[in-house]
Each structure stands twice: as C-alpha cells, then as structure tokens.
Amino acid sequence: MKISQFHLATQKEVPNDAEIVSHQLMIRSGMIRKLTSGIYTWTPLGLRVLRKVEQVVREEMDKAGCLELLMPAIQPSELWQETDRWDAFGPLLLKITDRAGREFAFGPTHEEVITDFARAELRSYKQLPICFYQIQTKFRDEIRPRFGVMRAREFLMKDGYSFHMDEASLDSFYQVMFDAYTAIFERLGLLFKAVEADSGNIGGATSHEFHVLADSGEDQLAHVPDTQYAANVERAEGVAIGELDPPQRDLEVVDTPNAKTIDDLVEQFDQPIEKTVKTLVVEAHPDADHELIALLVRGDHELNEVKAEKRPEVASPLTFASDEKIKQATGAHPGSLGPVNLPIPMVVDRQVALMSDFSAGANVDGQHHFGINWGRDVALPAVADLRKVVAGDPAPDGSGEIELIRGIEVGHIFQLGDKYSQAMNAVVMDENGKAMHPLMGCYGIGVSRIVAAAIEQNHDDRGIIWPAPMAPFQVVLLPLNGHKSHRVRETAEDWYQTLTEAGVEVLLDDRNQRPGVMFADAELLGIPHSVVLSDRGLDQGECEYQPRGQARVVMPLEDAKAHLLSLIEH
RNA sequence: CGGGGCGUAGCGCAGCCUGGUAGCGCAACUGCUUUGGGAGCAGUAGGUCGCAGGUUCAAAUCCUGCCGCCCCGACCA
Numbered sequence: 001m002k003i004s005q006f007h008l009a010t011q012k013e014v015p016n017d018a019e020i021v022s023h024q025l026m027i028r029s030g031m032i033r034k035l036t037s038g039i040y041t042w043t044p045l046g047l048r049v050l051r052k053v054e055q056v057v058r059e060e061m062d063k064a065g066c067l068e069l070l071m072p073a074i075q076p077s078e079l080w081q082e083t084d085r086w087d088a089f090g091p092l093l094l095k096i097t098d099r100a101g102r103e104f105a106f107g108p109t110h111e112e113v114i115t116d117f118a119r120a121e122l123r124s125y126k127q128l129p130i131c132f133y134q135i136q137t138k139f140r141d142e143i144r145p146r147f148g149v150m151r152a153r154e155f156l157m158k159d160g161y162s163f164h165m166d167e168a169s170l171d172s173f174y175q176v177m178f179d180a181y182t183a184i185f186e187r188l189g190l191l192f193k194a195v196e197a198d199s200g201n202i203g204g205a206t207s208h209e210f211h212v213l214a215d216s217g218e219d220q221l222a223h224v225p226d227t228q229y230a231a232n233v234e235r236a237e238g239v240a241i242g243e244l245d246p247p248q249r250d251l252e253v254v255d256t257p258n259a260k261t262i263d264d265l266v267e268q269f270d271q272p273i274e275k276t277v278k279t280l281v282v283e284a285h286p287d288a289d290h291e292l293i294a295l296l297v298r299g300d301h302e303l304n305e306v307k308a309e310k311r312p313e314v315a316s317p318l319t320f321a322s323d324e325k326i327k328q329a330t331g332a333h334p335g336s337l338g339p340v341n342l343p344i345p346m347v348v349d350r351q352v353a354l355m356s357d358f359s360a361g362a363n364v365d366g367q368h369h370f371g372i373n374w375g376r377d378v379a380l381p382a383v384a385d386l387r388k389v390v391a392g393d394p395a396p397d398g399s400g401e402i403e404l405i406r407g408i409e410v411g412h413i414f415q416l417g418d419k420y421s422q423a424m425n426a427v428v429m430d431e432n433g434k435a436m437h438p439l440m441g442c443y444g445i446g447v448s449r450i451v452a453a454a455i456e457q458n459h460d461d462r463g464i465i466w467p468a469p470m471a472p473f474q475v476v477l478l479p480l481n482g483h484k485s486h487r488v489r490e491t492a493e494d495w496y497q498t499l500t501e502a503g504v505e506v507l508l509d510d511r512n513q514r515p516g517v518m519f520a521d522a523e524l525l526g527i528p529h530s531v532v533l534s535d536r537g538l539d540q541g542e543c544e545y546q547p548r549g550q551a552r553v554v555m556p557l558e559d560a561k562a563h564l565l566s567l568i569e570h
Numbered sequence: 571c572g573g574g575g576c577g578u579a580g581c582g583c584a585g586c587c588u589g590g591u592a593g594c595g596c597a598a599c600u601g602c603u604u605u606g607g608g609a610g611c612a613g614u615a616g617g618u619c620g621c622a623g624g625u626u627c628a629a630a631u632c633c634u635g636c637c638g639c640c641c642c643g644a645c646c647a
Contacts (some may be wrong), residue, residue, distance in 0.1 A: 446647030516607035
C-alpha cells in the first residue's frame with residue numbers, strides 16, 4: 001500500500017476524553033473514530049488489525065473442530081423470555097421495537113439463539129459433540145463505556161457454543177477450547193495468562209478467563225510464578241495461616257473515644273494490625289430472619305465482595321448497610337462494632353477464626369474489646385472464605401506464595417451444563433432412544449478488545465509496537481526526499497514491487513514529507529520493520545533497517561531486502 | 571442510576587464573572603522557500619457559540635428547561 005493511495009489519518013493531539021494509552025494511540029494513529037458514546041468506526045488502518053486478530057481466532061477455532069456460522073444480531077424478545085433473561089439481563093440489554101410493536105434485543109450474547117438453533121437442528125446423539133461459533137458484533141448498553149474499544153458498547157466478539165451428551169465429553173472439549181485459546185494468544189504474540197475465574201451471571205461451574213497482562217489492566221490476578229496456580233482475585237481462595245493459640249489475655253473493655261477505624265486503633269493503642277478485626281455490616285438475603293448480617297475480616301485484610309455475595313445469607317447484589325440501620329440494630333456506629341455481644345448474625349473469615357487475643361469494637365460507641373478469644377468470650381460463628389487474597393499469601397494448592405499482577409480480560413470459557421437446553425427444552429435422543437438435554441459449553445473472545453489490550457501491553461512513548469501477527473503492515477519503506485531524488489524514489493518503488501509481489505505487506509511512504517514526519521508516523525503506527533532509503537545511503541550501497549522498538553542499523557541494500565523477504569517464510 | 575464536570579471551527583482551548591465587532595494553537599487549502607526527527611514566510615477558507623424558551627434596545631455571556639459528552643462507583647469480551 002502506498003500512503004498516497006491510502007487513508008492515513010494520524011494526528012499529534014488527542015481528544016481530551018482518551019484516558020488510557022491504547023485509546024490515545026488508536027485515535028492518534030487513526031485506527032478508530034468515535035461515532036457516539038461507546039460506538040466506534042474502524043478506519044481502513046484499524047480494520048486491517050482487527051481482521052488479523054479475527055483471522056487468527058477463526059483459524060484456531062476451525063483447527064479445534066468448531067464450525068463457523070453467523071447468527072442475527074437482532075433477536076426477538078420471546079427467546080429471552082424463555083430463559084427469563086429478558087428482565088434478568090437488566091439495562092445492559094438494548095431493547096428495540098419494530099413497527100408492529102414487537103420487541104427485540106440487539107444481541108449482547110447468543111445463548112438463546114444458539115440453543116434455539118440447536119433444538120431445531122440437533123436430534124440425535126450421533127450429531128454430538130458439536131461446536132458452533134461466530135464472530136459477530138454485539139451490543140451491551142454498558143453503564144459507563146470507556147477506554148475506547150476496550151470497554152465499548154458495540155464490540156466484536158467471537159462466541160462459541162458446544163453441545164455434549166455427558167460430562168466427560170464436555171470436560172474433554174473444554175480442554176480442547178482451553179488449548180485453542182492458548183494457541184490463539186500465543187500466535188498473536190501476546191503475553192497472557194489463563195486464570196480460574198468466577199463464572200458471573202452466565203452460570204455454570206468450571207470457568208477460566210484469559211488475560212492479556214498489562215499494568216493498566218482492570219483485573220487483578222493472583223498467581224504463583226512458574227507454577228500452574230493462577231486465579232482472578234475475585235475468585236482466588238484465601239487460605240488461613242497458622243493455628244489457633246490458646247488465650248493469653250483477659251477480655252477487657254477499653255475506652256477508645258477517638259478510634260473510629262482500624263488505623264486509629266493501631267496507632268492510638270499500639271495494637272498489632274494482625275490482632276484486630278474489622279466488622280462489616282451488609283444487607284441479609286431477603287429470605288433470612290435477620291435484616292442485616294455482619295462479615296468479619298482481619299484488620300489488614302479486605303472483604304472480597306464477590307465471595308461475600310455468594311453466601312446464601314447475604315443479599316445479592318452486595319449492599320453495605322446504612323449507618324442508621326447499623327445504629328438501630330446494634331446500638332453503635334460502624335466504627336465501634338465487634339463480635340462480642342453483637343445482636344446480629346455473623347460470618348467470619350477463615351483467618352479470623354484462627355485469631356486469639358484480638359481487638360474489635362465493643363458495640364458501644366467509643367469502646368473496644370481487647371483480648372477477645374473465640375469460645376471463651378463469644379461462640380465461633382459460621383466460618384467462610386471472605387477475604388481478598390494479598391501478595392505473599394500461600395496458594396490454596398500449596399504451590400507457593402501468591403503474587404498479584406494485572407490483566408485485561410480478553411477471553412472467557414465456561415461450562416454451562418444444561419441451564420439453557422433445559423430452559424429452552426432443547427433435546428436430543430440418546431442411544432436408548434431417550435430424550436435428554438445436551439450439556440453446553442460457552443467460549444468467548446473479545447476480538448476488538450484484544451486490539452486495545454495488545455497496544456496496552458506493547459507501546460512506547462513514540463507509539464504502538466505491534467506484535468508482527470497483528471500489525472497492519474509488516475514493513476514500512478521511508479524514502480527520504482523521494483520527490484527530489486529519482487534514485488531514491490525508484491529504489492523505493494522497486495523494493496515496494498518486489499516485496500509486495502512476494503507477499504510481504506508493505507507500506508510505502510510516498511508523501512512529500514520531511515523526514516521527521518515520516519519517522520514519527522512510522523513509529524506511531526508501530527509497523528514492525530522500517531527501512532530508510534536515502535541518497536546518502538545509496539551512495540554506499542546501504543540502507544538503514546530498524547525493527548520497531550530497537551536500534552537502527554546500517555545494512556547493505558541486498559541484505560536488508562533479503563531479510564525483509566525472509567519475513568514471509570514461516 | 572448516584573456523585574462531579576464540560577458543551578465556542580476537524581482537534582485542543584480562551585472569551586462568559588462585569589451583556590455590545592467570536593478569537594488563539596494545531597490540522598486543512600494556495601504560493602514560495604525548506605528537506606535526516608512532527609519546517610518557515612505570506613495568504614485563504616472554515617462557526618445556527620449543544621437545543622429550546624425567557625430577560626434585555628442588545629445574549630456565547632444572565633435565567634429556566636431539555637439534550638449530549640466526559641470523569642468517579644456497581645457491570646463485562
């Protein structure tokens with residue numbers, strides 16, 4: 001491609017709404033343009049990258065034995081009513097009405113449509129297992145779209161759905177998908193990590209997320225380097241450390257008029273923070289006999305809200321109780337709560353259950369208990385894993401110490417079981433002629449998000465540094481002063497022809513631009529290989545070759561050309 | 571949805587408090603010069619000042635309502 005024939009639309013300045021580096025670089029390089037909140041046009045440049053990602057995903061899915069189809073983006077409300085998700089999916093679902101007043105949704109996901117397809121198409125166990133997938137535009141009316149295509153409302157997703165006769169088949173196919181995803185992210189040249197995940201509201205038991213690692217990632221991941229253990233912190237199991245020591249101290253009530261937080265307690269009364277307990281009060285589940293429930297974690301630990309919400313006695317979504325409600329129920333304000341004489345039910349974190357001689361609020365404003373011991377001073381209530389793991393915690397599988405890193409979720413695989421086949425009555429005949437609901441798996445990849453995540457992981461202060469498999473072009477030719485020098489221009493043209501015919505994706509900067517502009521654009525675009533052709537170099541039979549992100553080296557012309565040609569031989 | 575902020579040229583912003591000719595930088599266009607790190611000079615073009623109503627002789631500016639966008643939180647590929 002010659003730039004003169006292309007639509008190159010780089011810019012120096014960024015709109016003030018572009019917060020993160022990938023969004024800024026996508027705007028500056030001219031890959032995307034915003035139409036309205038959370039909705040973007042992919043320019044010819046950006047689309048080249050998007051298509052690269054899409055094609056890698058497609059090839060690996062095909063290789064894994066999946067079959068591509070294309071389902072409608074617009075889906076009738078009736079299907080969603082069958083699974084009760086028309087209302088349950090909430091405001092994320094974009095609803096539209098046709099001229100006859102019939103209701104539709106712009107698909108945020110396609111479980112309903114694929115299950116409807118399956119119940120019409122699949123009749124016999126002989127057709128299973130089978131996996132269908134599509135690469136489709138989805139729409140989720142996100143409460144707050146942000147970060148460009150990283151969290152857009154309209155986005156491109158690969159979603160796949162498999163159907164199985166039994167658990168064993170689902171399990172083994174799940175592994176096939178796990179391996180396919182691994183292959184996809186390896187081929188794309190991204191640093192990534194597969195982690196155990198919470199399955200969220202899509203349902204199902206086993207679930208893994210695939211994360212592109214980047215410091216700016218929104219998700220925290222717990223892992224033990226060089227081992228199998230990796231989990232999203234939302235899900236990472238907290239292991240209690242140590243043993244329960246016998247009481248050493250007596251229970252005492254201490255006046256603590258100025259201690260409203262754990263930090264106050266630690267500072268003013270010289271309590272080790274590991275000997276303090278935080279009491280958090282949340283709304284109880286509507287079916288419970290109390291209105292509120294207390295959750296206790298060690299002073300220096302944080303409540304894991306996802307874990308807490310999963311407790312049957314806790315309301316979902318997790319809602320912290322108001323100060324008034326707490327005061328009404330306990331007689332004290334939130335800063336003075338503790339387990340002894342607490343009139344509402346509690347659940348304590350595993351670590352808290354192993355604490356002795358600890359301090360906590362006395363459920364009287366301005367007073368704390370010191371020297372609390374379970375059993376002696378208060379019965380040990382229900383124990384659960386409630387806390388967020390921290391760096392240095394032992395991994396639950398005993399593999400070592402947990403380290404926390406950040407990632408961007410780009411893929412998620414689930415075992416759905418028969419949730420949808422049951423709800424929508426999709427059945428196939430088994431060997432005995434008996435109807436059964438096939439088990440399903442569901443496998444998503446955020447195709448457009450991968451593009452942003454890749455930039456987030458691979459850039460410098462000059463621009464993008466594409467992993468070669470995602471780059472819009474492999475080579476950029478920079479003929480300096482090509483408009484003045486026939487020799488430079490013709491050499492560039494010649495290389496352009498040769499490389500293009502050989503199948504290398506070449507961008508030729510044939511604009512009459514000053515060198516600085518050409519260099520800056522080439523770096524901003526992140527093209528993996530650049531070659532500078534100039535009169536000065538040609539005099540010596542040389543050019544300058546630069547892999548993006550590395551130093552520029554002078555090379556004989558023929559060596560450089562041979563090197564570029566070798567790029568396609570793999 | 572709750573809390574905060576902003577809508578003035580394609581982009582970034584000033585002007586608004588204290589009403590009276592709409593401005594700057596970048597980008598664009600023309601010409602000349604320049605050509606190894608986002609050039610210089612000269613010139614040109616581009617605006618229903620988010621929308622509607624109100625106050626006023628007069629509104630980008632003051633008042634009311636609406637719309638849009640952005641930031642912080644819950645949600646997610």
